[in-house]
Amino acid sequence: MPEKTLINSHSRKTSVFLTALMAFLLAFLILGGNRDNPRMMAAGAVYLVFLTVITYLIFRTGMVGKYRSIFFATYAVGFSLSFIPMLIETRGSMFLSGEEILSLSAPLCHLTLPMIAIPAVVYGFLIFPTKLFSEMGFFPMLYLWLGATLFLGRGWCSWGCFYGGVDEFFSKLLPKKIVSSKNFNYTLRFFPYAFLLVIVLWAFIALEPVYCTWFCPFKAITEFIKPTNWLMWVQTGIFVSIFLGLVVVLPLLMKRRTQCGLFCPFGAFQAVIGQVNPYRVKIDGEKCTKCNTCVQQCPTFSLTEEAVSKGKSCISCTRCGKCMDVCPRGAIQYSLIGVPLRNSEKGGGFFGEVFRPDTLFIFGALLFGGVLSSGMVSTSLLRITNLAVNGSFLLK
Amino acid sequence: MADIKGIFRRLGVKFMYLLALTLVFLVPVFYMMFKSGIIETIGKKIPIKEGTFVEADGEIKIKRPESR
Numbered sequence: 498m499p500e501k502t503l504i505n506s507h508s509r510k511t512s513v514f515l516t517a518l519m520a521f522l523l524a525f526l527i528l529g530g531n532r533d534n535p536r537m538m539a540a541g542a543v544y545l546v547f548l549t550v551i552t553y554l555i556f557r558t559g560m561v562g563k564y565r566s567i568f569f570a571t572y573a574v575g576f577s578l579s580f581i582p583m584l585i586e587t588r589g590s591m592f593l594s595g596e597e598i599l600s601l602s603a604p605l606c607h608l609t610l611p612m613i614a615i616p617a618v619v620y621g622f623l624i625f626p627t628k629l630f631s632e633m634g635f636f637p638m639l640y641l642w643l644g645a646t647l648f649l650g651r652g653w654c655s656w657g658c659f660y661g662g663v664d665e666f667f668s669k670l671l672p673k674k675i676v677s678s679k680n681f682n683y684t685l686r687f688f689p690y691a692f693l694l695v696i697v698l699w700a701f702i703a704l705e706p707v708y709c710t711w712f713c714p715f716k717a718i719t720e721f722i723k724p725t726n727w728l729m730w731v732q733t734g735i736f737v738s739i740f741l742g743l744v745v746v747l748p749l750l751m752k753r754r755t756q757c758g759l760f761c762p763f764g765a766f767q768a769v770i771g772q773v774n775p776y777r778v779k780i781d782g783e784k785c786t787k788c789n790t791c792v793q794q795c796p797t798f799s800l801t802e803e804a805v806s807k808g809k810s811c812i813s814c815t816r817c818g819k820c821m822d823v824c825p826r827g828a829i830q831y832s833l834i835g836v837p838l839r840n841s842e843k844g845g846g847f848f849g850e851v852f853r854p855d856t857l858f859i860f861g862a863l864l865f866g867g868v869l870s871s872g873m874v875s876t877s878l879l880r881i882t883n884l885a886v887n888g889s890f891l892l893k
Numbered sequence: 894m895a896d897i898k899g900i901f902r903r904l905g906v907k908f909m910y911l912l913a914l915t916l917v918f919l920v921p922v923f924y925m926m927f928k929s930g931i932i933e934t935i936g937k938k939i940p941i942k943e944g945t946f947v948e949a950d951g952e953i954k955i956k957r958p959e960s961r
Contacts, residue, residue: 526924598946598953620958622942629936629943636936637927644923648916704955775912833909857913864920
């Protein structure tokens with residue numbers, strides 16, 4: 498067995514430089530936005546320290562999948578701990594009432610965008626009860642999505658999505674997988690694409706955000722309409738079952754992100770549109786011994802034996818870095834379209850390491866995700882402090 | 894011919910690195926522009942309106958369009 502080489506590792510000097518640059522930019526963007534709120538600034542500073550440590554560990558060790566996962570799960574927990582209490586503070590519960598729908602007060606999330614796009618273009622209005630310019634309204638979310646697509650492609654699903662970390666969190670809880678995926682039918686990974694087509698057409702015909710109404714598992718940790726009749730109870734049963742099955746139980750048993758890899762229609766949408774992003778995950782055919790360790794461990798089922806023999810991950814790859822962590826030969830790497838793969842793990846001095854495709858991708862992705870998550874994680878830190886001091890998650 | 898191909902290939906590699914570097918620099922710019930009002934400025938030029946939701950038969954539904 499050859500000694501394991503980590504292709505994404507950097508020298509101490511380069512790691513310190515990249516970490517310092519990241520800390521400076523994060524401080525400017527996170528703390529700069531909270532100048533008028535000292536408590537948020539203090540919480541932001543704590544999160545900044547966390548992100549700085551994660552940055553150093555990623556660059557120094559090259560264990561992108563491992564340390565990104567800690568960041569991503571923290572982000573998801575922070576999102577839940579800030580969003581649910583915020584709903585309780587403003588509405589008294591997680592229920593979305595008719596009054597809020599009529600006044601267009603429902604926060605929009607990125608999962609809705611593929612469904613509302615066609616009706617918006619054809620009829621010129623939104624089929625989701627949200628405002629155009631409110632904080633979590635249509636245009637801010639569209640702007641966020643455009644940026645995420647440009648900077649991350651489908652890497653959004655492993656570096657920026659505030660839901661993706663939830664099944665990542667559950668997939669990391671048990672030390673070993675209980676259900677083996679050796680006999681897994683990889684055809685199932687095409688389901689999100691078919692599902693995307695169905696919900697987009699269904700939403701256009703029904704003029705209703707059908708994925709939100711019927712299927713979205715993350716309503717279980719955000720908001721949902723209080724069931725008052727049998728149909729609503731059926732809808733509630735469906736999304737709660739999907740949440741428990743695909744976000745909690747299967748990730749626990751398989752140690753894979755089953756919701757992201759086998760269900761999420763937005764992930765499928767992002768996989769296609771995200772091709773505009775210039776980064777790819779490629780496999781060096783000369784180094785690869787076809788041991789298929791990466792195939793067995795890819796969290797989103799984006800590596801198959803066929804993909805490995807072709808030398809690249811599938812379109813659904815979320816650039817999480819797990820395959821690079823586990824490859825015993827260091828044969829898998831982040832690459833840029835049209836740029837030859839690196840031969841050596843050592844990147845040719847300081848500038849050689851700074852201007853490597855993996856360095857540029859990880860730096861941009863962590864900066865994007867770090868700033869995006871800062872508000873949610875900082876608020877959750879304040880809520881945890883409040884719980885410890887005053888016995889309540891609620892700040893008001 | 895091989896030389897010309899080599900030059901274009903090297904230029905292509907340089908362009909990709911330049912693009913990658915630009916994307917990294919654009920991340921802070923992206924967040925700084927978020928609160929600059931650019932979203933409203935551009936958004937107001939796009940002909941999309943908020944939906945009108947109505948209560949019908951005890952359920953809240955979007956008011957369907959007659960024609961655009």
